[in-house]
Amino acid sequence: MTDESSQDFERLLDFCSKNAIVIHPSIKPRKVYGAGLGIYTIDRVRAGAHLVQVPTKHVFTPDSIPESFIPNSLRKDLxxxxxxxxxxxxxxxxxxxxxRPWLDTWPALHDFTDTMPIFYGEWAEYILLQLGRMKDEIHPRQNAKKRTSKRRKITLSGTFTIPPAHPTSSSLLAKMADKLVQHIKSVNKIMSHLNLIQDDLKLTKFLHAWCLVNTRCFYYFSPAASKLLKRGKLKSKPPSDPNEAMALCPFMDLFNHRAPSPSLDVFGSQAETSTSQSLPCKVQSTAAGFTVTTTSPTLANTEVLLSYGAHTNDTLWSEYGFLLPHATNTSDSICLDEIVSESMTSLHRTTLEDHGYLENYTLHNDGSICYRTEMASWLLVLGRQKWAKVVAEGLDPEDSCTTPNGKERHEEYLHKWLNKVTHAAEQNIKVLNQLAEEKLLQSFKTMSIVASSYLxxxxxxxxxxRQRRDMCLLRWEQIKSMASRGINKFKEENNQIRI
Known part of the structure; x- marks a missing residue:
């Protein structure tokens, strides 16, 4: 750790002390390789220990912003x-x-743009096109499609199709990019004196701040307001969009992420987990403020982690710019909608929609397939009328199947879909490994207004x-591993039946 970093940490701790932010004496900030800053234990910490307590008055919300900066009358449009x-x-x-002592510990812009997919390749170009920073006679989404139509593409809904990650291939990234563009446009309209879109320096500063808020915010709806709401003394309710209930908390934003513990409510079978690892800490918001509490004993010199939620690696990569190791993210999954849909006729899709089973088909980290996917497969085996009866009466589809080899046919469809996932992963891995230097630079180029500041x-x-390509390779390897686990489950079950 450099002397400058040590001084930043000491200033932050002093800032917290002066603002009645209570920090457990057995934890301290430390640099984490590949993950910026993190919180580590100095000594062993018991379960149930309060690591951090941030008073309500030091929780930074829109109410903390002076009206002189953004008048209250304009905030409803922002x-x-x-x-x-x-x-x-x-x-x-x-x-x-x-x-300032808090802000000085925040990451630099390139810490986000190096790893978050919306800032490189065609996504970067798409954002600038939407802002009118680049001239193009064709709509950007259409233009992206035109440029890539002659390339060999292997698509899989819910994952990153590389090369390239373009604005027609991933709704996850499309929603994130569109949200960023909308925020830039609304700030540019309400704070027109900034000339935000046309000023490179100001636009870069906003991109940096936008990423900081996106990656460091906590869900927050004032507990005091909640109590008044229950008593009927407050008309406003928690916003339906959680993005409208954001807060930032000094020191708390230094904790890194650990996936939450697996459960049978999430997985089709019991997922594997390591008992040697401490569990994520609990974050609680009360009228007094935010509290971070340990949920298991933690040894000295151990990084203390929070759970940002039960997120897939695609979400973590998009929103935060990192991928968890495959074995540790028991919340990981991929969407099979596109693959399953290819096996369905329009009548099949109508039947599924009428009974609430259209889409949201999932392959989990442990190789298990969700019940919705199982039911989609049974539709192809049972036929529409018998399947609809099974759903309406809550029957077991296997017991209701009179078709010869019905169970085997059901499993053949599931196996077929997993094989398609494997094929997509293998093809993407092959294409990524064969990218020539020129194509590599084109597919993973940095947003121009950002690149000039540090490349x-x-x-x-x-x-x-190359670093970005390696992240894409890692993700496709993880996807391939998920499919392989699923295929191995079929083999194990069939072997057990034979025995």
Whole structure:
């Protein structure tokens, strides 16, 4: 750790102490290789220990933003995420000075743009096109499709199709990119004096602040307001969109992520987990503020982690810029909608929709297939009328099947879908490994207004392109592993039947 980093940490701890933010004496910030900063134990910590307590008055919400910066009358037209990002990007030095020891521990812009897919390749181009920063006579989504139509593409809904990750292949990234564009446009309209879209420096500052808020926020609806709501003394309710209930918390934002513990409610079978690892800490919001509490004993020199939620690796990569190791993210899964749909006729899809079984087909980390996918397969075996009766009367599809070899046919469809996942993964891995240097740079190029701020040479750009390609390779390897686990489950079950 550099002297400068140590000083930043000490200033942060002093800031917390002066603002009545209570920090357990057995934890301390530390640099984490490949993950920025994290929180580590100095000594053994018992279960149920309060690691951090942030008073309500120091929880940063839109109410913390001075009206002189954004008048209250204009805030209804500006998303909470955009309000927070605008403040940290463009507030005066005087307004930000009181938070300086906290802000100095935040990551740099390139810590996000190096790894978050919306900032490279055709996604970066798509965002700039939407902002009118690039001229193109064709709509960007259509243009992306035109440019890639002659390339060999292997698509799989819910995953990243590389090369390239383009605006027609992933609704997950499309929604995120569109949200960013909308936030930029709304800030540019309400704070027109900034000339945000046309000013490279200001746009870059906003992108940085937007990523900071996106990756460091906590869900927050004032507990005091909740009590008033229950008593009928408050008309406003928690927003239906959780993105409108954002807060930032000093020191708490240094905790890194661990996937939550697996359960039978999530998986079709009991998922594997390691008992040697401490469980994620519990985050609680009360009228007094936020509290982080250990849920298991933690040894000295151990990183203490929170759970950001039961997120897939695709979500973690998109939102935060990292992938968890396959074995540790028991919440990981991929969507099979596109693959399952290829086996269905329009009548099949109508039947599924009428009974609430259309789409949301999932392959889990442990190789198990969700019940909805099982039922989609049974539709193809039983036929529409018999299948509809099974659903309406809550019958067991296998017991209701009178078709010869019905169970075997059912499993053949599931096996076929898993094989398609395997094929897609293998093809993407092959294409990625064969990318020539020029194509590698093109597919994984950095957003132009960002690249100029820290990429000094072609070697730097190539190094970064390779790093991004390696993340894509890792993700496809994980997807292939999920499918392999599922196929092995079929083999094990069949062997047990023979025995």
């Amino acid at each position: 998303a909470v995420h955009a309000q927070l990002a605008a403040f940290f990007a463009f507030a005066s030095k005087d307004d930000l000075e009181q938070y 000094e040479s072609d070697e730097d750009s190539l190094r970064l392109a």
